[in-house]
Amino acid sequence: MNTHEQKLRALEERQRQVAADQSDITREIKELCKALATSEQMVPWEPSGGSFYIEISGATIKRSSIPAHPIWTTWTKAGRSFKTEEAAAKASEFFTFYQRLYQLALECNAKHRSRTNTKYSVYVFADGLLKSFPVAADAGHIGSFFTSYQSAQEACEIMNRDRWVVPTP
Amino acid sequence: MNTHEQKLRALEERQRQVADEQSSIANEIEALREKLATPEPVVPWEPNAKGYFLRGDGSIHKQQDLNYGARVSGRVFAKEEEAEKASESFMFYQRLYRLALECNAKHTDFGYYHVSYNNSQLKWFVYQSQASLKHEVTDCFTSISSAKEACDVLNRDGWELPK
Numbered sequence A: 001m002n003t004h005e006q007k008l009r010a011l012e013e014r015q016r017q018v019a020a021d022q023s024d025i026t027r028e029i030k031e032l033c034k035a036l037a038t039s040e041q042m043v044p045w046e047p048s049g050g051s052f053y054i055e056i057s058g059a060t061i062k063r064s065s066i067p068a069h070p071i072w073t074t075w076t077k078a079g080r081s082f083k084t085e086e087a088a089a090k091a092s093e094f095f096t097f098y099q100r101l102y103q104l105a106l107e108c109n110a111k112h113r114s115r116t117n118t119k120y121s122v123y124v125f126a127d128g129l130l131k132s133f134p135v136a137a138d139a140g141h142i143g144s145f146f147t148s149y150q151s152a153q154e155a156c157e158i159m160n161r162d163r164w165v166v167p168t169p
Numbered sequence B: 001m002n003t004h005e006q007k008l009r010a011l012e013e014r015q016r017q018v019a020d021e022q023s024s025i026a027n028e029i030e031a032l033r034e035k036l037a038t039p040e041p042v043v044p045w046e047p048n049a050k051g052y053f054l055r056g057d058g059s060i061h062k063q064q065d066l067n068y069g070a071r072v073s074g075r076v077f078a079k080e081e082e083a084e085k086a087s088e089s090f091m092f093y094q095r096l097y098r099l100a101l102e103c104n105a106k107h108t109d110f111g112y113y114h115v116s117y118n119n120s121q122l123k124w125f126v127y128q129s130q131a132s133l134k135h136e137v138t139d140c141f142t143s144i145s146s147a148k149e150a151c152d153v154l155n156r157d158g159w160e161l162p163k
Helices: A003-039 A071-077 A085-111 A149-161 B003-037 B068-072 B080-106 B144-157
Strands: A052-054 A060-062 A120-125 A130-134 A139-141 B052-054 B060-062 B113-118 B123-128 B134-136
Touching: A052 A085, A060 A085, A085 A149, A085 B080, A120 A149, A130 A149, B052 B080, B060 B080, B080 B144, B113 B144, B123 B144
Parallel strands: none
Antiparallel strands: A052 A060, A120 A130, A120 B134, A139 B113, B052 B060, B113 B123
């Protein structure tokens, strides 16, 4: 066998290997595309279940008292069920504070109407005092319940007078 | 009785009247001072008893006999519209708090962070409070990584800020 023939054999062998590689690559690509398509079926986040529910009054109910009641699914979806009693107790403080602040804002906003769209929120300072501040116009702030400076100011005066304690995360 | 005597009588009468007036003014001043010395008792603010009760699952119920606990915890409203609006806000906050718990457990720290919605970019983003100076009542995240992860979820799942 001369040199040319040897070279030809080697090239033919290489051609077979490359063809085999190509087939493998095509198969892998197909599998990967399939896997990607499956993983893209994104599941939206939902609160997971827990054994302790925060009652409206702020009290904690243990699941064992009403174990199989379908309402647990609703409570869990609403974000009011927790894995531990401690977590539920802490959340209760947060929720009660938030709910009462919302109510106070309703009352103060009704007294002090504003023509502008500026919203005000409440901040807690290191000395424990609550003060109000405007919220940036383009920021959708989850705690900006107050529609005027006077309203936020009045609420701060009430909260400071009545010594409201803001729960920490 | 001559003119001088008449004038004297009139003056004596006037003197008696003025003395009475003086005594009455002194009494009034004393009563007022007593009132001022005792300040009016401050009644701490409490939510009013109203008509629409917002349950934990977000549903609204009209009740005559309102649950005292629900009123004190701020879940009773005067109007159905107010209760509906509050329901959106409360449900949002409750679910956000749960999400924060999960994210905080993965990224432990002791800071103060919250999330805000940027209305022009239509995107959730992290806001850090200056812990040494102040923090916000809505700070439920304890680390920037935790708040960032929550923002990813909020943006991915298309959470909308209650109006």
